[in-house]
Amino acid sequence: MNLNFSGAVLSQAVASGIMLGGLFALMSIGLTLIWGVMKIINFAQGEFLMVALYLAYFLVARGHIDPYITIIITVPFMFFFGIGIFRATISPILKDPVMNQIMLTLGVSLILQNLALMLFSANVQSVNTRYSTWNIHLGSVVISGTQLIALVGSVLCTLGVWYFLKTTDSGRAIRASAQNPTAATLMGIDVPRTYLLAFGLGSATLGLAGSLMIPFYYTSPTVGVFLGLIMFIVVVLGGMGNLLGCFVGGLVIGLAETVGAAVFPGSLARVFTFSIFIIFLLFRPQGVLSKRQT
Amino acid sequence: MTAMLEVRGLTRRFGGLVAVNDLTFEVNEGEMIGLIGPNGSGKTTTFSMLSGALRPSSGTIAFNGERIEGLKANKVCRKGLARTFQVVQPFPDITATENVMIGAFVNTGGGRQAEAKAREELERVGLTPKADTLAKELTLLQLKRLEIAKALATEPKLLLLDEVAAGLTSTEVDVMLKLVRQLNTEGITCIIVEHVMRFVMNLSHRCIVIDFGSQIAEGTPEEVLNNPAVHAAYLGEEASIA
Amino acid sequence: MNLKMPYIRIVVIGALICLLPLVLSTFYMHIAVLVLIWAFLACAWNIIGGYAGQHSLGNGLYMGIGAYTVAYLVNRFNLTPWVGLVVAIILSAAAAAFIGWIVFRYALKGAYFALVTIALTEAAVYVVSNIPALGGAGGMQMEYRGNSLAYMQFAGQNGYFYMGVVLVVFILLLTQWYKRKRFFYQLIAVRENEDAAEALGVDTVKAKIKANVMSGVLCAVGGVFYAQYFLYVGPRSVFGEVVSVQILIYAIVGGLGTTWGPVVGAVLLVPLSEITRGQLGNSFPGSQLLLYGLVMVLTMMFMPFGIMGLADRLRQRWQHRSATPLVDSQGGEAS
Ligand SMILES: Nc1ncnc2c1ncn2[C@@H]1O[C@H](COP(=O)(O)OP(=O)(O)OP(=O)(O)O)[C@@H](O)[C@H]1O
Ligand SMILES: [Mg+2]
Numbered sequence: 001m002n003l004n005f006s007g008a009v010l011s012q013a014v015a016s017g018i019m020l021g022g023l024f025a026l027m028s029i030g031l032t033l034i035w036g037v038m039k040i041i042n043f044a045q046g047e048f049l050m051v052a053l054y055l056a057y058f059l060v061a062r063g064h065i066d067p068y069i070t071i072i073i074t075v076p077f078m079f080f081f082g083i084g085i086f087r088a089t090i091s092p093i094l095k096d097p098v099m100n101q102i103m104l105t106l107g108v109s110l111i112l113q114n115l116a117l118m119l120f121s122a123n124v125q126s127v128n129t130r131y132s133t134w135n136i137h138l139g140s141v142v143i144s145g146t147q148l149i150a151l152v153g154s155v156l157c158t159l160g161v162w163y164f165l166k167t168t169d170s171g172r173a174i175r176a177s178a179q180n181p182t183a184a185t186l187m188g189i190d191v192p193r194t195y196l197l198a199f200g201l202g203s204a205t206l207g208l209a210g211s212l213m214i215p216f217y218y219t220s221p222t223v224g225v226f227l228g229l230i231m232f233i234v235v236v237l238g239g240m241g242n243l244l245g246c247f248v249g250g251l252v253i254g255l256a257e258t259v260g261a262a263v264f265p266g267s268l269a270r271v272f273t274f275s276i277f278i279i280f281l282l283f284r285p286q287g288v289l290s291k292r293q294t
Numbered sequence: 295m296t297a298m299l300e301v302r303g304l305t306r307r308f309g310g311l312v313a314v315n316d317l318t319f320e321v322n323e324g325e326m327i328g329l330i331g332p333n334g335s336g337k338t339t340t341f342s343m344l345s346g347a348l349r350p351s352s353g354t355i356a357f358n359g360e361r362i363e364g365l366k367a368n369k370v371c372r373k374g375l376a377r378t379f380q381v382v383q384p385f386p387d388i389t390a391t392e393n394v395m396i397g398a399f400v401n402t403g404g405g406r407q408a409e410a411k412a413r414e415e416l417e418r419v420g421l422t423p424k425a426d427t428l429a430k431e432l433t434l435l436q437l438k439r440l441e442i443a444k445a446l447a448t449e450p451k452l453l454l455l456d457e458v459a460a461g462l463t464s465t466e467v468d469v470m471l472k473l474v475r476q477l478n479t480e481g482i483t484c485i486i487v488e489h490v491m492r493f494v495m496n497l498s499h500r501c502i503v504i505d506f507g508s509q510i511a512e513g514t515p516e517e518v519l520n521n522p523a524v525h526a527a528y529l530g531e532e533a534s535i536a
Numbered sequence: 537m538n539l540k541m542p543y544i545r546i547v548v549i550g551a552l553i554c555l556l557p558l559v560l561s562t563f564y565m566h567i568a569v570l571v572l573i574w575a576f577l578a579c580a581w582n583i584i585g586g587y588a589g590q591h592s593l594g595n596g597l598y599m600g601i602g603a604y605t606v607a608y609l610v611n612r613f614n615l616t617p618w619v620g621l622v623v624a625i626i627l628s629a630a631a632a633a634f635i636g637w638i639v640f641r642y643a644l645k646g647a648y649f650a651l652v653t654i655a656l657t658e659a660a661v662y663v664v665s666n667i668p669a670l671g672g673a674g675g676m677q678m679e680y681r682g683n684s685l686a687y688m689q690f691a692g693q694n695g696y697f698y699m700g701v702v703l704v705v706f707i708l709l710l711t712q713w714y715k716r717k718r719f720f721y722q723l724i725a726v727r728e729n730e731d732a733a734e735a736l737g738v739d740t741v742k743a744k745i746k747a748n749v750m751s752g753v754l755c756a757v758g759g760v761f762y763a764q765y766f767l768y769v770g771p772r773s774v775f776g777e778v779v780s781v782q783i784l785i786y787a788i789v790g791g792l793g794t795t796w797g798p799v800v801g802a803v804l805l806v807p808l809s810e811i812t813r814g815q816l817g818n819s820f821p822g823s824q825l826l827l828y829g830l831v832m833v834l835t836m837m838f839m840p841f842g843i844m845g846l847a848d849r850l851r852q853r854w855q856h857r858s859a860t861p862l863v864d865s866q867g868g869e870a871s
Contacts (some may be wrong), residue, residue, distance in 0.1 A: 089833055093837060093840070096840060098647060102647060103788055103835075104837065106593075106829075106832060107828075107830070107836065108829065110826065110828055111829035111830060111833065113822070113829075114822030114825045114826035114829065118820045121821075122821065225777065229655065232651050233651075233655075236648075236651070266665070266666040267662045267665060267666060268662060270658070270659065271662050275659070277651075277655055278652055278655055278656070281642075281644060281652055282639075285648070346734075347731065347735065367735050368735075368739045368740070371734075371736060376736075377735055379732070383731055383735070384732070385732060385733075387728055388724060388728065395721055396721055396733065397736040399718040399721060399737075399738075400736065402718075403718045404718075428852070444736055447736075448736055
């Protein structure tokens with residue numbers, strides 16, 4: 001193993017890790033809401049992001065729209081896309097055992113992945129925008145401007161979802177339905193509608209993620225396999241349904257990936273990331289931030 | 295001779311709540327003990343600790359002279375201490391016979407012997423007509439009997455019965471009463487948790503009363519019923535004590 | 537019912553299947569071998585996923601251990617695959633025991649268990665891809681040494697076909713035999729209600745670890761067979777999430793926790809997907825997995841117990857009705 005370990009390499013790895021972490025946090029907010037709060041399991045969440053990335057890609061590459069303007073299309077599109085999938089497949093089996101939901105959404109992910117493969121081929125697609133060459137130099141460390149925007153977007157999106165859950169009626173309805181559906185129904189909350197809304201929102205945040213990622217990331221039919229797993233890892237690390245935790249979890253995994261890549265050869269860094277996840281699940285299943293219960 | 299079950303200073307906390315507080319009591323072989331107390335007084339929590347489902351916060355449990363606190367539930371069961379669940383816990387997607395077979399496998403590895411044992415226990419609790427019905431299709435009364443049959447199949451020396459008469463009609467209570475008495479004459483020691491007073495008072499040789507997790511009285515059913523502290527604890531629940 | 541009947545049925549059907557090479561062309565014999573490989577793997581997964589109810593999404597890990605062990609030992613040390621098979625069994629048993637011990641001791645269940653198993657099988661992909669001795673990302677080719685049982689290699693498909701039939705008949709008999717034994721009853725108890733199982737003397741952790749080892753070892757055997765048939769192993773062809781999902785899909789569609797379910801699932805789906813791939817594969821890559829995705833969604837929505845599960849339920853209902861013509865007066869939901 002070649003341990004090329006210098007101060008400059010490490011500080012660059014940390015800076016990149018923070019940027020990547022912001023990205024991971026951004027794409028995991030939706031799953032925090034869907035799985036963490038509502039306890040709906042969606043193993044196709046990574047493929048939802050793949051759909052958003054393709055949409056953003058085509059809007060930018062073919063429609064010549066500024067990537068940051070595509071948000072006004074990707075976000076509502078993903079909202080309705082999520083709602084459509086939820087209505088058609090997940091919602092009818094919501095009361096079935098957890099494993100049925102896992103299998104069903106795995107099926108959905110296979111469908112989306114292979115539809116993308118048929119329609120768009122296996123090629124990795126990325127797009128050059130006028131922001132692509134925008135780099136910020138901090139001493140020896142280089143940060144990409146588009147990644148910085150994604151990080152800022154991640155912070156804003158986290159705050160936005162948090163504010164929504166805490167202060168608005170719909171947000172309170174979501175939390176109430178998640179905690180106790182029966183009581184929520186008695187309080188006059190339309191629980192099925194609330195689930196739909198939460199799922200739609202969780203999917204809409206992926207629209208934002210897609211638009212903010214496309215200037216510096218890529219898309220391919222299988223891009224969601226790895227990103228989807230990362231989302232689950234981030235949500236577990238953050239502590240189910242904990243938005244701040246999701247942000248911290250994103251940073252931890254972002255750093256694990258880049259620092260791991262600086263230390264381990266080849267793609268072995270991935271193994272490092274998965275190890276962190278498994279160790280967390282075993283020893284701190286409540287996440288990085290929350291206190292241990294009982 | 296030492297007692298079959300010796301409980302010393304048994305305590306369980308849930309966060310700030312002390313569900314069971316410093317319980318100390320003994321149960322002798324062949325006895326029928328009533329463990330009573332108002333709702334939420336810690337009876338089920340006590341059972342869960344005795345059966346190994348829940349770790350005590352402190353205190354000791356000795357069964358036939360052997361310390362069992364902290365042992366896992368399956369080990370406790372294999373030592374001869376079985377329990378039924380207040381909220382019935384069937385294996386829903388298999389038949390009543392197969393449900394009971396799981397318990398019978400404690401003492402035999404063979405499927406045929408286990409099935410014979412299971413049918414025997416179903417007969418004992420009067421579930422033979424439902425032997426081949428899926429557990430999820432049974433009524434509450436049937437499920438309560440199934441709970442007992444499952445526990446009996448493990449051939450326990452000490453059986454913990456958690457509200458087996460609750461929710462039953464008066465005639466059904468009589469049937470259950472006869473069944474439990476029968477078990478006792480066959481040599482099984484029982485601790486009975488029950489709100490249906492007629493049931494406990496008829497069966498128990500001795501009653502232990504707890505309130506807010508602490509023991510407040512102990513004695514024969516008559517002594518306990520005439521104890522003012524017991525009345526105070528049940529205040530507002532007079533209806534059920536009568 | 538006669539207790540010997542299920543065994544007789546398995547052997548008779550197995551014997552009849554052996555006549556297939558008389559009527560099938562090479563292309564269909566290839567499909568038949570694939571059916572047997574996947575049926576065997578799905579039966580192996582069924583032990584942990586169907587009977588014990590622990591839905592591992594990472595059994596590709598054990599299949600991969602089997603396939604890579606045999607490929608490496610044959611290529612590097614010139615050993616016979618039979619030695620590779622023994623080593624594969626030992627390694628996969630050790631891995632399954634260790635993973636099971638960790639995961640079940642800490643009571644990981646449901647989605648968490650599924651995620652850990654995915655993470656492990658995906659981690660294996662990255663590990664293997666980075667080991668040059670194992671062929672790295674490109675995998676390993678194995679040499680064809682001639683038609684011989686000692687090399688576990690055959691000219692044409694028939695030899696593999698008979699070997700596959702033996703394996704599938706073996707795993708069906710094994711499952712059927714265990715179904716009347718304490719072990720499988722305990723697994724079912726774990727699946728149905730863990731607290732109740734513990735209270736009835738079932739060491740649930742031990743039962744799950746045993747199921748994981750049994751399932752893992754059998755998946756490794758399937759992996760050995762796979763490697764010998766294709767004479768190639770690659771990180772994503774035997775490890776990884778997609779293979780792991782493929783292993784369980786047949787069991788789910790055919791019927792979880794039933795003896796024949798995984799076989800029925802493989803018999804229906806493998807030819808369908810191979811023919812789809814044959815017809816559409818070039819113009820529409822991915823059509824095979826798209827089909828699997830659709831089948832999985834539809835199964836979960838309309839037939840969550842799978843084909844054999846549904847058949848069992850219908851039969852039970854029918855027997856029930858013919859035994860007690862009147863609606864049970866005590867029937868009604870237990871609240
Ligand atoms: N797992 C738990 N976590 C937190 N609190 C618990 C838990 N289990 C029980 N409690 C609390 O402990 C107290 C005792 O509960 P327990 O179920 O033992 O009472 P009980 O005497 O069986 O009541 P009942 O007659 O209603 O069955 C209650 O206040 C209950 O809310
Ligand atoms: Mg109770």
